Structure formats: C-alpha cells, structure tokens
Amino acid sequence: MLKTKFALVATLAAGLAAAPAFAKSPADQVAKLGKDLTPFGAEKAGNKDGTIPAWTGGITAPPGGWKPGAQYADPFAADKPTLTITAANAEQHAAKLTPGQMAMLKAYPTWKINVYPTRRSASAPQRVYDAALRNAATAELVEDGNAVKGAAVAPPFPIPKDGREAIWNHLLRWRPPVMKRVIGQAAPTEGGDFTMVQFEDDFLSPYGLPNATPETIGNRVTYLLQRTTAPARLAGQILLAHETLNQVAEPREVWLYNPGQRRVRRAPSTAYDNPGTASDGMRTTDQFDIYNGAIDRYEWKLVGKKEVYIPYNSYKLAGAADSVKPLHLNPDLLRYELHRVWVVEASLKGGAQHIYAKRTFFLDEDSWQAAIVDQYDGRGQLWRVSEGYGMNFYDLPVHSYAVEAHYDLQARRYIALGAIIPNYAYSFGASLTTEDFTPDALRREGTR
Template identity: 40%
Template sequence: MNKLTLLLLLAALPLGLLAETKQKPTLSFFGAQLAGNDEGSIPPWRGGIAGPPANYKPGDWHPDPFANDGVLFTIDQSNVTQYRDKLSDGHLAMLARYPDSYHLRVFPSRRSVSYPSDIAEQTLKYQGQARVVDGGAGIAGIVRGIPFPEPKNGEQAIWNMRLSYKGGGYRGYFTTALTAKDGTYELGVSGHEIEYMYGDSRSTLDNLNNIKTRAVMYTLRPAKNAGSIYLYHFLLNSRDEERRNWAYSPGKRRVKRSSMISHDQPMSGSDGIHIWDQGDMWLGPITDFNWTLLGKREMYVPYNAYQLHSGATAVDDIVQPKHLNQDLARYELHRVWVVEARRREGSSHRYQRRRYYLDEDSWRVMFAEHYDEQDEVHRFSEAHHINYYEAKVFYTTLDAYYKLDTERYYLRHVDNDYSPFDFSFDQNASYYIPGRLKMKAKR
C-alpha cells in the first residue's frame, strides 16, 4: 500500500481521511475530488463535519450547522434557462409542471460528509480486491469500505451506492405521507431496527453469510395494519433470491414467510406512487438493467436538509399540494456521478430507462428519474440528506417520490414527529431471526 500523503491544500485534515490511493493523489479515499472547482462555487473537501456542535444533545434533532447561510439565488420557471446545464431532467420536468409553485433555493455549497477513520482504513485495506460477480447480482472480495473508489463502469458505481456507509445500524421511527392533489394526506408510521452487516466492524469475509442487511419493521399506522411486524434479510448476492421475508400477523398471531414484493410492484400504502425498487432511491435487483457510467457533472442537488429535519418543522409544514414545501428544502452545487440504467433484455420492468445521480462524497443517490416508453420523465424521486454528525453518517431525513401524471407524491423517512434515528443501536444476530417476532409483538 502506498504511503499516505497529505496535499498542501488539505494539510489540516486527519491523516486517516486523506490518502494517496494507488490511482491518484488528488482523490479522497472514497474517490471524490479533494479540490473544489475553478469558480470556487464548490469548495475543497476538508473532512466534512468533524463532530456535533456544542448545542447538540444526544436524542435531539440535529441543530443546523449552517443556519447562518443565506440563499444565493432561487431557480424557478422564469430563470430556468440560466441554470439548465446544472439541472436534471427531473427538476426541469417539475419546474415545467408546476411553474407557479415549484422552485429551488440554492445555498452555499458545504461538503459536510464525514467518515469514521476506520472506514478509510478498510477501504484502503480492500483496495483493488472488490469485484462484481454473477452478471451484477453480487459483489465479492470486500466486507467493509467503498468497493470501487474510481469506478470503471455503471455497475461498479451503483454498487458503491448500494454499499455506501450508513453506520452499523439504527433504531427509529419514521412517517410516510400519501398525498392527494389538494394537499391533504394520509399518514403511516412505522418503527425500524436495522443492522448493516456490510460495514459492521464485526463482519468478515468468512462470517458475512451473504447477508447485507437485517431489518425489523413495526407498523403503527394506519390502524388497519397496526401490530404487524416484518423481518427482512437483504442479501449481498441476489442471484438466487433477492431477500428473505417473514411477517407476524396480530390477527393470526403467527409468523410465516411472506410473499416478496419486488422490482416494479407498488409499495404498500403508497397507492401506486412509489414502486418497490425506488426504496432508498434504488433497492432493486441490479440485473434488471444494463448500467452505464456517464461521468461526472456539477449539479444543484438537495443537501444538508436540516430545516426539513428540524423538530420545529411539522409534517403539516412540509406537505402541500403537488410537491413538498420547497421553502424548507436546501439545494447546493455539488459534483455527482451520473449513472444510466436501461432495461435488460428479458426484463419485464415497466421502465425502459432510469437515471441516478450519486453524490461524489457519500455515494448516496441525490435524485433519480424514471422514463416511460415515450422517454418522458414519468416518476422523479429525490432524497434530502443530513450528516448525523454524532455518528458521521450521511443519510436521508426525507425521501420524496413524485408521479408526474397524477400530480401526487409520497414521502418516506419523515422524522419530525419522533426522535431522530439512534445510530448507537446494536443487537446480535439472534435478534433478527423469525422466532423472535412473536416476542417483539408482546413488547
């Protein structure tokens, strides 16, 4: 392994977060350009948010570290031509569809993403060992870190997204909001307990057992589904099966293997606005599509969404007719990897083309477009992230799913009514077995 090298520009950074990779000394260990852009509108990466501010208390909503930033400008239908080259087809479609209300407030760019030092160490440890296998269905040779800091193709880039750092797991509640055209909405509430096996410090190549993520979901609302509990094992290699599901029904008081919603099937409770593989912006089998890496672009993306996340912001403040309240959303100029997916021969997926925009610092999807057979944007999904700085996890605080032909949308991960996610939550493997579901129902 090459000796770690500090660039003069970033000499103040922690040694573990700056690395001269085997490819280029101008990149971070996770593959992002360390320098800003020539215009200065994108700053250098200096390690991101180092830790919580003094006014943060564990369990509270996260104070906005950039609360003093002012709006640089607002993009709307009247000036969209000026900014078109840095906007996605999805944002252009939203601006055209809702010219009187949709807009993007652009703030100074803050490269807030940070990582625990051991993620840098593990990425360097496994450097060059990761490989995509089984036609894209799986990945091998790595158990922690960013698999492909310098992706050579679309499959490698989307695997970086799939395995982006999300901590070791979390416990928390979040709300969904299914909206009508007039802005009224129906709430769903569920509790989640999640363990990310990939990325866990205890995982090894020998003990991972093909399980990427274990998750338990408790349904609280709507009332007709309250008391239902679901267990999921998401697999690292989906060649033979995508995941394993179990469900506990309070009416029948028993646990059974549940049917598997997947691919382009509607997500329960979304009235068809959200399809399954839009979860986490991309949750489906990679083998449904052929993936092409289109390169990097500077684009206006949702970022540092602390106002949407705030405990002082109510769901009523967020939901409005046709789209979420854009006066609460923050956009910044960042570099993103653009990855295009085209339906693979033999796939019956409803979308022939999709496009994903991956943040260069976190490998998280910022937004995605889903094109119909006429090659028009039919669905547009957008993720609003913050740095959960007590854990150095860059993760969503709200996901918005728009179905443009119906003028309706669906929100997930809304966390304003409950305490934020607890990233210190930690359980052993026995917590995530089917035999424990009945016990959880009695809690």
C-alpha cells in the same frame, strides 16, 4: 466550458469502462485515494469557478451545545440562499439541473429550488476510510456483476470502471451498522389530503460492523424489522426483511406479521417493481432507500461526472411540522447545493420486465448516495422523479437520508418517507444481533 469539462470526464469514464469488467483498481489509481481523491474517490479539490469548495474532511464534530438523542441541529443555519430557481429562470440554469428537476419546475408553479452555499459535509469514521482503501485494491464484481467480493464496510469501488460498480457503491455505501429510528410516510392526494403512517425501524448491517471483513459477511448484508405504529387501522403490522448481497442467486426474504390473524407468514416476491409497503402505489419496492435490490434487469452505463444542484444538508426539513404540502414537499424547507455527481444510466434489458424502462441516477461523489433519480416509462416519457434529502448524522458520523421523496409527474402526487414528523428519532447505539431478526423473534414481537 461546462460542456467541454463534461465531455472530458465522460471520455475518461468511457476509457475506464473499456477496462476488463472484473479487474481490480490499478495500484497507481489506488495511490490517489486520500491524496488527490478522498478515501471514497471524490475529487478533493474544489471546482475552477470556486462554487464547489475543497473537501477538508466534512463534519468531524457535532455543533456546540448539541447532545446525543436530541433532534439534529443545523450547523449551517446562518446560511442564506444565493439563488432561487423557478420556472421563470430555469432555462438559464438548465446545465446544472437534471431533466427531472426541469420537469418539476414546469409542472408545478409552486415548486422552486433554493440554492445555498455548498458545504461538503459528508464524513465517516477513520475505520471506514481505511476500509475504502482496502476495498479499492481487493473488491471485484462476480456472478456477472450481480454480487461483489473482496469488500466490507465502505463503498467497494472508490474508483469505478463502469456503471455497475458505481451503483454498487450506492448499494454498499457507508451506512449505520446498527440503527433504530422513528419516521413517517405520507402520500398526499393531488389536493393535499393524507394520512401519516408512522414506522419504528430496527436495522442491522453485518456489512458495516466494526469487525466486518469480506470473509465474514456472507450473503446477508442488511436486516430490517419495521413496525407500523400509526394510523390505528395499520398499527401492529410488522415486516421483517433479510437483504441479500446476490439477490439473483438468493432473493431477499421477507416475513409479515398481521395483528388481525396473529400469525407470521412468508411474503410473496418483494423486489423490483412490486408496490412499496403502504405506499399507495406511489413507489416500487426497489425505490426504498431511493434504490435497492438486484441490478440484473438493467444495463448500466457510467456516463461521467457533472455539477448539479442536489439536495444536501437538509436539517431544516427534518422534523418540520409543515413539510408535507400538495403536489410536493414544502420547497421553503429544502436546501440545494452545487455538487459533483456521477451520472449513471440504467436501461431495461431486452426481455426483462419493469415499469421503469430507463432510470438516470445522480450519485453524490462525496458519499456515493443517490441524490436524484429520473425514471422513465415504456414510452420514453419522464414519469417519476426521486430526490434524497441527505444530511450528516454527525454523532456517528454518516451522510444519510433525512427524507426521501418520489414525485409522480403523471398522477400529480408524491410519497415522502423519513423525518417528516416532529417526533422523528434516530439512534445508533442500540444493541442488536441477528437473533433479533428471525421469524421466531417476529412472532414474539407480534404476540406481546
């Protein structure tokens, strides 16, 4: 039954992909949004087995007793696992696992997948839903798919016709327009030794601001100011990045402040497969936020939709003192649920260069956030598995990553970034403007 269902959905996706590459969504399809489909294009109904419930709006209010500024309380703390998948029973559940998950279970005897009841908790403000409906009627790919026009605030293509539109939904999904956060990053050795790196990040997203329109956004979609505050040998380093919409026409701009030299310098190319910041070579630049940046080096195929056990509602993981373990995050803190995902395959174009020859993305249908990505080397061997441990930040609300992790099956190491420190913090009420994200502002910040 599962194979038949997947084949039918894949056939539908193939038919949609055969439509003109730059066409906007037909009116009859747009009319389904908010009715049979959620405003973001997910199926409102549950599945036939009853293991995926209907979407009824997600989390619309914080848990009772929670106050803004406090660490996030788990709305589903009473839930218990309904299934635990290990190497011993993985084959019985392979239809709902990714190749990367199967490889992780085979490689690490200490790895397991605790499956909980599915809670379709993803939600967004009404203005974001309104924007998604507008985007569906007006958004289109331009510049050979390297940019999007006619969209703002929400995912641009709630009803995607091809793989490029689907991955743009991840890149331009609903995210906090203004955010400050305190997070950690750890890259343990195979034996488990690591030094925690701590960041204080400021974000500003003109794409998501309340007054954003397709005409006012321009080519700057995100600004990031990242301060390294620990360990002592790295403290004081600051990174400033301007994320552009069309990164082929105008690559992202990055500046670095070095406290030893007490000066700001323009960074060399920070894109594609260049090593990520302080990552010990465990992730590429375009693996920050699970995937970011230009899409021009790959051919993108929309395979279809599938039911997969993916990380979700990761409240237990956020802020846990014992989250970082040898080989992988502590599986007792991880929560997986059965959700429908869009499957997108990215294959490296002939003549293009990247350390990953193929990537398979599993995009959560309710939020368009990449939940899992399997990455393959030039020999076609599975190399790295990325998992995004999402949860609903219900004071906004937004479904976003609490933690993202990238597991290297060949090196038997991984890197984790996010709320892996007990003193993690997120704030969405800061007053930031583009003037806070200029090279001059970076100089003032560094020389205080």
